Amino acid sequence: MNRAELIEQIKQKRSFLCVGLDADIEKIPAHLKELEDPIFEFNKAIIDATKDYCVAYKPNIAFYESLGSKGWISLEKTLAYIPKDIFTIADAKRGDIGNTSILYARAFFEHMNFDSITVAPYMGSDSVLPFLTYKNKWVILLALTSNEGALDFQFMTSNSSGLKLHEKVILKANTWGNKDNLMFVVGATRPEMLKAIRKIAPDNFLLVPGVGAQGGNLEEVAKNGMNKECGLLINSSRAIIYADSTENFAEVAKEQARKLQEEMKIYLDSFGI
């Protein structure tokens, strides 16, 4: 999916919501566990319930890998089930040397046809460039994450440029890619940081995890992070998909997604998008 198509989806649905498909076999409703592929059945129900209120789905690959080859099959089926006009994110946080990145690109962009993949920047250009050779596919590079450990290295300040590591990552990566194939992960727990990041990445889409369970505030994120084409994908996982654990889980998930979409509509309207 290209940038224009993504923006069009956001305008039509009045939403920049991404639903995190973190399907955990230990958390899904009990009645699903008797079915042949409980993880896929769970995702299918969540997708049916939320697809009108979100513009992206983001399976966290760890949840599928933890089940071995069976989990991988559930993931393949889930991908095939997501409507084609919804942006898909493989939350894989891969990062390796060039010939290995080529294989990861093959896995996620060809074998499974994801629109995008999250990538870790530590190993530099080799980890990013192979993904950028695909047309209408995206790298979503970790910049400022929302976890506690973000403080360990991401705020280290360079003695030559004065840049923090996450700022250097953003500036350097925008010499490899651009707003048409490169987004950044920016945590929502520090909305004031979003403003600083918008100064050095005015045009890239930002994927903001952590609204809901991880404590981010949607209004603050919109105020500090939105640009004239929206430029935000805000993820919510647990607060939607595990809002209810009974047979009624999909209905409750729908309600949670709808509420977030309604709030997002207000911010899109007020930004004239």
Next chain:
Amino acid sequence: MNRAELIEQIKQKRSFLCVGLDADIEKIPAHLKELEDPIFEFNKAIIDATKDYCVAYKPNIAFYESLGSKGWISLEKTLAYIPKDIFTIADAKRGDIGNTSILYARAFFEHMNFDSITVAPYMGSDSVLPFLTYKNKWVILLALTSNEGALDFQFMTSNSSGLKLHEKVILKANTWGNKDNLMFVVGATRPEMLKAIRKIAPDNFLLVPGVGAQGGNLEEVAKNGMNKECGLLINSSRAIIYADSTENFAEVAKEQARKLQEEMKIYLDSFGI
């Protein structure tokens, strides 16, 4: 496998060789492609041929993922086939928040029973700590990698401590783990850097990729990186497993592994190990 057992294997086999099982469907000998699981058959033949000369196997997970669920099954079968006294490394370079790292640990340490996994440090402690709760399992943390992109961020120098990013990673990580559960990836293309890293990580094992195809020099690595318990695992992938592409590939791989082992024996002898 614990540290004492790993060192015992090194002493017995007179080797600190790790064979990289980077089985690529496009590179394996043609006659294997007619079999039901060519990737597993290739690995099986390589393991049979090299197991007396190496102390570790390191499948690069990307090669298996790129084949989808089928590749995952080949990986599971490969793991089950590796003799129990050989150390296994999931070269996965994972790195995520805590609850996701728990799932990756479950995937690689429980579902597949790997001894260790390579981890990327960008997201900090949350990416590492969940793996360290497993007894006799290891994190192998990326520190200084051997690819070109290593120059992009790993040499950034802190304006407060004067440490380079990869040095900060090593020092910080040794406050989370220790020589019994934490190793570091250190590229072999800069053997002089190994000496500097030994000063701040005297006791940790170092996994050194890139001897052979990536241009590292075994003698230089041993001279600069060995400690009194060896403290090195040196990986070779392509130079062994793709040394020959005919039906004779396993014999040639054996010969390559044996040559490396014989050279390693000299360094172990001269260090009195």
